[in-house]
Amino acid sequence: MFSIENLSKEPPLPASAPSDDVLVRREDGVLTITINRPDQRNAVNGGVSRGIAAALDLLDSTPELRVAVLHGAGPSFCAGMDLKAFAAGEKTSDPVRGFAGLVERPPAKPLIAAVEGWALGGGFEIVLACDLVVAGRGARFGLPEVRRGLAARGGGAFRLPRRLPHMLAMELLLTGAPLGAEHAARFGLVNRLVDDGGALAGALDLAAVVAGSAPMSVRASKRVAVESADWPVGEGFERQRALFEPVFASGDAAEGVAAFRERRAPVWRDA
The missing domain is CATH 1.10.12 (Lyase 2-enoyl-coa Hydratase; Chain  A, domain 2)
Known part of the structure; x- marks a missing residue:
């Protein structure tokens, strides 16, 4: 469920291993964390939650690591909780860091979200738990929980009004309507807007600047x-x-x- 690439001088592991829900790669002080369930739109199951939590523990405990970048494999960032896994009894929350191994206890070091496609429900709450956001122009964010008789309990209900103007945040929370990346950038929710397909590269560029600071x-x-x-x-x-x-x-x-x-x-x- 958790694979670390390039931790030594040995060749890195393959970019995608089907048994690994989370891939981790470190280079030049930057830890890149990949949610690796593209066929499920990177929905969060128990493996993803444990894998991200382990990656963030590694980030915080390793002096050589300065910053992390979190992204999703394939065309989507994250579609939120894997409802099938949840129904099967999987725990999608880490006992310390919370849902997705992140939302209740983010790392002490900076975390950058690189968003392509959808960041939906819990996926958007993952983004809101990050410190910086780089997004492709076609990325979309949403908290549709109210349309399903649920609520954004992964931090979305209180983090979103702190990131966006109150009235806009309320509209998103109460209607479940999505927000496009360009609109989000105008209100400061996105730090850097890039062409679709360029979010990871843009986030790594931003991470390099952070890693160069004390x-x-x-x-x-x-x-x-x-x-x-x-x-x-x-x-x-x-x-x-x-x-x-x-x-x-x-x-x-x-x-x-x-x-x-x-x-x-x-x-x-x-x-």
Whole structure:
């Protein structure tokens, strides 16, 4: 259910192994996570949930890894929960990270969604749990749960109103209507809009930029950005101090200044 490619100098494993629901490849500090169920539109079963959770554990525990890219094999990103697997009794949630091994506990390091085709239901909730989004122009997002007598309980109901204007988010939640990538980009839900078929390449380009930044600075910045959503305004500076002071006291802070003065690329050492 979980296959790691290119973890050493040995040749990488085949790009698609039919028994593997999630493929993972690491290169130049970037972890690429592939939901590998294209015949099921990458719907989330137990194997996908366990595989993504294991990949994110690997990301957070490996100093050499700086950022991850998550995408789906084939023409769709993810069609949400695999209802057949659910009906058969499979657990589609990880006990720690939640649905799809992600939505309740995203990684400490940045995660970029590369979206082609449909990101539907739980698939859209996976996207909303990511930090950055690169999408093909034909990508579409939707939370159709209300049309099925269900609700977007994988984070969609509270994350979407934080990502989109309130009235637009309410329309999507209450009608189940889809949102096209170009419309989503106009409202800031998508960071980079690319031609169809180019989402993964675009996400990897963005990941390379993130991976080139100081890892300690990136992690602390993400943590403040995420956790400050419910901080009292008057406590913002005090609460961020505990997270940012170690960054400014780190060797990488000195290295960043030195590299700037010497007009060279920095060599980061503090993971």
